[in-house]
Amino acid sequence: MFDSKDIALDLRTPCAQVLPYRRSQGGAMSNVTARQCAARWGIGDAAARRILAPLKPIARDTETGAMLYDQAEADAAHNSRPGRGTRNDKTASPMPDEQFEQLVNDDSIPAEHRALWTLLRDGHARIVDALSLDVRDVDLDRREARISYPKKEHEPRSIPLTERTTDLLRQIKGDREDGPLITGAHDRPLSRETAARFARQAGADSIHAFRPRPHQLGTTPRFGAAKVAAREVRVGDTLYWDGREIPVSSVKSVTAPSGAVDVQINLGSDFPIFAAAEEPITIAERQEAE
Known part of the structure; x- marks a missing residue:
């Protein structure tokens, strides 16, 4: 009963x-x-x-x-979890590229922190999503990490992995087949508090400084822009993403077992974009069909 x-x-x-x-x-x-x-x-x-x-x-x-x-x-x-703390690690200023590259390439810094930083910077992941990843969520051969429950439902359920992110994740994964992907001392899951504290010790204003942009999409350009759902993006479009213009060379829709649809844009390029089908995307320029 x-x-x-x-x-x-x-x-x-x-x-x-x-x-x-x-x-x-x-x-x-x-x-x-x-x-x-x-x-x-x-x-x-x-x-x-x-x-x-x-x-x-x-x-x-x-x-x-x-x-x-x-x-x-x-x-x-x-x-058994501790009580809620006070958030004091927010920032709106991304870390300069030179400082980021210096930290990520510093082998004296534990690989788990550098892996987290590249997930944030290169994969555009949210901190809570990156720290929640399980070993089984990551396919290193396909260079993709899957988020079962994104913080916001409209956000992408996949994180593209760059070559350096894949190498760092391979280091911290080792031969493990399950369990939390990013671990710290005693193989315990790396906590947000520990990650934030270490980031400040490394010279960052906060852990958020490793993100390339705020949680929202980049600011809309002043002229000639429109927003469309990711599923409506076409080859030949020019997207405005993270403050830069990105030409679209390929678009592919992928349906997950849960039924959620993700859109993969420029897959295999140096700057792949993964978005949920209904996520708003800013089009800076569109070639109208003849």
């Missing part, structure tokens, strides 16, 4: 966003996904994945492919 607290939690859980809980023969809730945990705990999906990262998944959900965790272990991990 469930007590009133369990019933209240279930009533507050949006039925359209979570899957039914798996129950053992004794009736107790057993296996849950990160999204179910997030709904129960009242936090974001990415934050729930951070909490679940040290745990070993039991299996994958047959319908969505999401990892399943023992609920008792998940709740214990959630209850």
Whole structure:
């Protein structure tokens, strides 16, 4: 039987966003996904994945492919986390390219921090998404990392990996087949607080200085620009992205097992762009069809 607290939690859980809980023969809730945990705990999906990262998944959900965790272990991990801190690491100023290259190429800096920095700079990843990556989320041969639950639903579910990011991730992954991708001392998941503190010690204004742009898309050019959904981008367009104009040489739509559609633009180039199908993209110039 469930007590009133369990019933209240279930009533507050949006039925359209979570899957039914798996129950053992004794009736107790057993296996849950990160999204179910997030709904129960009242936090974001990415934050729930951070909490679940040290745990070993039991299996994958047959319908969505999401990892399943023992609920008792998940709740214990959630209850043992420290209290909320104060965010003081925000900045709007990207780090100069010369300083970034010097830090990333400094072999005296632990590879896990340099890998995180390149995910932010080269892959345009959010910090919480990068730190939430599991080893199984990364395909180093295809040079791609998959985000199961982006911080915002309209954002891309894939992170393109540059050659140097792939090399750094290969170093920190080693021969591991599962578990958190970016780890620190004692193979524990690298926390946001530790990453932010180390970034400041390395000379950055904050961890956000490693990002090439704010969380939103680049500022729209003053003249001759329009926004379209990523699925409407065409070869021959010129995109305005991260303050620069990017000619489009290839466009490919990819459907994930969950049904989400991603658009891969200029795949295989020095500046690939991964976007969700409905994500707004700024077109600086468009060649009209004849």
